[in-house]
Amino acid sequence: MLDASALDRAHALTLWREMLRIRRFEEEAVELYSRGAIRGFLHLSIGEEAVAVGAMQALAPEDAIVSTYREHGHALARGMPAQALMAELYGKANGCSRGRGGSMHFFDVGRRFYGGYAIVGGGLPIAVGLALADVLQDRRRVTACFFGDGAVAEGEFHESMNLAALWRLPVLFLCENNLYAMGTALERHQSQPDIARKAAAYDVPSAAVDGMDVVAVEAAARRAVDAVRADGRPYLLEARTYRFRAHSMYDPELYRTKAEVEQWKRRDPIVTFAAQLATSGVLDAGERARIEAAVGAEVDAAVAFAELGAWEPVEDLTRDVYAAAAGERTR
Amino acid sequence: MTRVTYREAVRAALRRALADDVRVFLMGEDVGRYGGAYACSHGLLDEFGPARVRDTPLSESTFVGAGIGAALGGMRPIVEVMTVNFSLLALDQIVNNAATLRHMSGGQLGVPLVVRMATGAGRQVAAQHSHSFEGWYAHIPGITVVAPGTVEDAYGMLLAALAEPDPVFIFEHAGLYPMEGDFDEDARPPLHGACVRRAGSDVSVITFGGSLPKALAAADALATEGVSAEVIDLRALRPLDTATVLASIAKTRRAVVVDEAWRSGSFAAEVCARIAEEGFYDLDAPPVRVCGAEVPIPYPKHLEDAALPQLATIVAAVRGIAQRR
Numbered sequence: 001m002l003d004a005s006a007l008d009r010a011h012a013l014t015l016w017r018e019m020l021r022i023r024r025f026e027e028e029a030v031e032l033y034s035r036g037a038i039r040g041f042l043h044l045s046i047g048e049e050a051v052a053v054g055a056m057q058a059l060a061p062e063d064a065i066v067s068t069y070r071e072h073g074h075a076l077a078r079g080m081p082a083q084a085l086m087a088e089l090y091g092k093a094n095g096c097s098r099g100r101g102g103s104m105h106f107f108d109v110g111r112r113f114y115g116g117y118a119i120v121g122g123g124l125p126i127a128v129g130l131a132l133a134d135v136l137q138d139r140r141r142v143t144a145c146f147f148g149d150g151a152v153a154e155g156e157f158h159e160s161m162n163l164a165a166l167w168r169l170p171v172l173f174l175c176e177n178n179l180y181a182m183g184t185a186l187e188r189h190q191s192q193p194d195i196a197r198k199a200a201a202y203d204v205p206s207a208a209v210d211g212m213d214v215v216a217v218e219a220a221a222r223r224a225v226d227a228v229r230a231d232g233r234p235y236l237l238e239a240r241t242y243r244f245r246a247h248s249m250y251d252p253e254l255y256r257t258k259a260e261v262e263q264w265k266r267r268d269p270i271v272t273f274a275a276q277l278a279t280s281g282v283l284d285a286g287e288r289a290r291i292e293a294a295v296g297a298e299v300d301a302a303v304a305f306a307e308l309g310a311w312e313p314v315e316d317l318t319r320d321v322y323a324a325a326a327g328e329r330t331r
Numbered sequence: 332m333t334r335v336t337y338r339e340a341v342r343a344a345l346r347r348a349l350a351d352d353v354r355v356f357l358m359g360e361d362v363g364r365y366g367g368a369y370a371c372s373h374g375l376l377d378e379f380g381p382a383r384v385r386d387t388p389l390s391e392s393t394f395v396g397a398g399i400g401a402a403l404g405g406m407r408p409i410v411e412v413m414t415v416n417f418s419l420l421a422l423d424q425i426v427n428n429a430a431t432l433r434h435m436s437g438g439q440l441g442v443p444l445v446v447r448m449a450t451g452a453g454r455q456v457a458a459q460h461s462h463s464f465e466g467w468y469a470h471i472p473g474i475t476v477v478a479p480g481t482v483e484d485a486y487g488m489l490l491a492a493l494a495e496p497d498p499v500f501i502f503e504h505a506g507l508y509p510m511e512g513d514f515d516e517d518a519r520p521p522l523h524g525a526c527v528r529r530a531g532s533d534v535s536v537i538t539f540g541g542s543l544p545k546a547l548a549a550a551d552a553l554a555t556e557g558v559s560a561e562v563i564d565l566r567a568l569r570p571l572d573t574a575t576v577l578a579s580i581a582k583t584r585r586a587v588v589v590d591e592a593w594r595s596g597s598f599a600a601e602v603c604a605r606i607a608e609e610g611f612y613d614l615d616a617p618p619v620r621v622c623g624a625e626v627p628i629p630y631p632k633h634l635e636d637a638a639l640p641q642l643a644t645i646v647a648a649v650r651g652i653a654q655r656r
Contacts, residue, residue: 064404098437107436114403115436119427125393126428129400129408136356136382136406159393166388320438321472323496 009282013291015057015214016277019049019270020295022073025082028299029072029089029103033249037306038089041118042103043070047244050269051176052077054217055144055239058225062112064143066127069104069118070176074146080108086302092309099312120181121154123147124173128160131169135232142228144172150181152198153189161202164234171234172224173204176211178243183255199236211241212267242267332515338508340482341371341447343516344489345409349379352407355493358385358394359411368413369449369508395421395446399429399498402444407493415450415464415502429498430473444499445492450478451504451541451591452639458627461635463591465502465540466598469568476569477522478502480543482512484520484566491522504541523567525575531561534649535579537602538589539565542640546589549645558653568598576602577610584615585652589640594622616655621648 026046032038045052052073059065059078067074075085080096088095089103097107104118114130117123127145134141151157152175164171175195179186186193199206205227209220217239224237242264246253253261277283335343348355357372363386366373376384387394391412398410412418418425425446432440452461469476475495479485485503492499499522528543529550538546543564550560561579565571580586586606590599599620606618624638 066400095437097435097439100437101435105435107439109436109439114400114440115432117428119423122396122423122427125396125424126400126403128393129397129402130404131400132397133401133404133406136401137404155390156392156396159388159390160396162388163390163393163397167385320434322475323433323441 012277012282013287015053015218016270016273016283017291017295018053018077019214019273020291021082021298022049022052022076023270024295024299025076025085025302026072028303029086030249032089032303038103040102041069042089042249043247044245045070045073045243047264047268048176048178048211048241049073050214050217050273051211051239051241054214055174055221057218058221059142059144062141064112064114064127064130064141066114066123066130066143066145067106067116068123068146068148069116070148071106071116071146072103075106075108075113078108078111078113080106080111080113082298082302083305087306087309090306090309091311092306093312094305094309121147121151121156124151124156124160127171128164128169131164131171132167135169140229142170142172142225144174146174146176148181149175149177149179149186149195150189151175152195153181161199161204161234161236165202165204168233170228170232172228173234173236175236175238177238177240180243180247180255182247183251185255196236196238204234204236206236206238208238208240211239212269212272214269214273332513334511335482335514336508337482337485337503337510337512338369338371340486340512340514341489341503342373342375343514344486345372345375346378347516348409348490348493349375349383352493354405354407355409356383356385356406357409357411358387358398360387360389360413362386362411367411369505371508372411391417391420392424396424396428398444398446399424399432399442402442403432403440408444409493410444410446412446412448414460414505415448416460416462418448418464425468425474426471430471433497434473441496442498443496445489445501446498447489447501447503449505450502451506452623452628452635453506453541455630455632455635457630461628463623465568466590466592466601468500469571469598469601471569473497474569475499475523475567476502477567478504478540478565480504480507480540480564480566482510482514483518486514486516487518487520488522488566491519495522502540506541507544510544523570523572525563525565525567525572527561527575527579528564529560529562531559531583533559533583533653534585534587535561535563535576535583536587536589536645536649537563537565537576537579539568542589542591545640545642546645548642549649552642552646553649556650558650560649565602571601571605573605573609576606577613580606580610581613584613585655586614586618587621587645587648587652588618589621589645591623591639593625594620595625597622616652619648619652621645
């Protein structure tokens with residue numbers, strides 16, 4: 001339960017607004033997908049917003065982020081402009097990756113957002129390497145690496161935890177446990193479904209937190225990041241959360257019951273936090289309407305920006321395959 | 332100019348790179364205390380310390396991926412994957428991350444990573460330790476694939492690779508490590524571009540890496556019977572220097588491509604396709620391939636020898652095509 005006296009009012013509203021930005025952005029993306037403006041895969045984090053927003057509060061601008069193919073929320077919470085993200089969903093040249101990556105591959109080097117990795121587990125070694133580069137160059141930074149419960153079954157999870165611990169690298173391993181590896185439930189793919197406990201095998205400190213509670217996630221992430229910064233060692237934080245929508249845009253959801261989904265929706269992080277804020281007098285109807293309107297306007301502006309964006313010229317198809325001029329190395 | 336082994340040339344390049352650039356570090360399985368599975372890094376741990384010569388766990392995917400991450404973070408990593416056979420465990424990092432990040436990020440990221448590995452057969456280590464997959468890697472846009480076949484290239488291509496802004500994969504044929512050759516530490520051969528290792532007029536023998544000494548020996552043998560073979564060392568598989576190949580074909584009008592890998596889908600097939608596409612009307616005979624037999628490489632010497640291009644098979648192929656009109 002929220003302790004309003006302990007929580008700065010403005011910060012509380014920021015947390016709520018940031019979660020709402022992700023929700024509205026993704027809801028709009030669903031509409032655009034239905035209209036055909038967005039194609040390909042579209043993995044939504046609706047229901048999981050508290051993890052992205054809570055965790056990102058603990059990270060400084062000089063820290064690095066490595067993410068997954070379900071990374072719209074991470075990118076927005078990191079401060080990447082909604083416009084550049086929406087344009088990326090469109091595949092336009094004004095997208096954050098020039099439109100080349102789409103939903104699964106957001107990049108923003110300026111904000112040290114090192115990308116969405118779409119092979120499960122593939123980002124973890126990258127995070128280890130970024131942290132190694134920091135250590136070798138005497139920079140005291142943290143690299144935060146998001147991944148899902150599905151990645152825990154990949155060898156790279158175990159290899160990366162081991163290597164980061166062995167070499168004392170400042171990596172925050174942040175598991176967004178939404179209970180399903182695509183359609184395979186956690187207890188159907190893990191002999192030990194308590195993910196946080198796995199860290200002990202690598203002598204890595206860990207904690208689990210309620211991923212539907214943004215305040216709890218922020219507090220846990222701050223403890224974790226403080227530990228990483230202080231000790232220069234990795235930490236595993238498991239946020240237990242739930243994906244309200246399909247794995248990608250559509251799936252028949254044969255692997256879970258509607259009742260289960262409805263039960264989790266009662267713990268919607270945005271709805272429950274709004275109720276707490278209302279009860280404690282932080283969020284009244286007027287303030288709520290103002291935030292809703294501002295977020296709606298931001299999403300509308302993002303869509304307009306994407307619509308107006310140009311397509312990358314076909315002549316640039318092979319640009320940036322290598323740093324050399326296009327075509328020089330393409331055969 | 333001194334005589335050194337290929338192994339010593341690799342070690343000299345590693346030492347030079349570590350000494351010249353604080354961003355360079357070496358990591359891989361047993362590169363430190365053990366001195367490298369092929370002794371290429373022997374002594375470097377003592378010289379440069381454990382921060383820069385790093386023994387890794389047997390976690391190929393993660394230490395190759397960490398090399399990519401460290402490159403993104405401003406370092407110039409040299410990752411030694413002990414052999415190409417083990418690189419299969421790191422394929423996802425190579426194919427999906429190292430090769431894609433610059434393009435997929437719209438040009439924001441670059442991965443200045445050098446990965447070295449031993450490749451090839453011929454040492455009676457059986458099917459799982461005898462692969463030649465450099466042709467597979469050459470399939471992938473976004474990376475550069477080189478196969479030094481001389482002592483000078485073993486040294487110079489590693490240093491040239493470190494100057495590249497994108498990932499470079501160096502395939503060192505395990506059979507070449509004891510080979511001696513001339514060595515000039517100031518020589519700086521380019522990273523890619525084929526070259527004529529022996530000039531000739533009757534047949535072009537096109538090869539790379541571990542098959543280069545065999546092709547040169549075959550050319551010597553053929554000369555005694557009056558056949559003049561020109562030996563082209565491709566040096567790099569990606570980018571492939573088609574122009575040098577075509578110029579040679581225009582002169583000799585006959586091509587034999589030697590590649591230790593299995594024939595089907597081999598790099599030799601790519602070379603032949605380019606010759607057919609761009610040099611067809613220069614040819615007096617169909618191109619010929621001398622490749623590995625399509626079997627898991629067997630342990631006994633007589634069977635392994637039979638599975639690989641040999642001096643005799645190269646000589647026979649060249650002799651055969653030289654006689655065709």
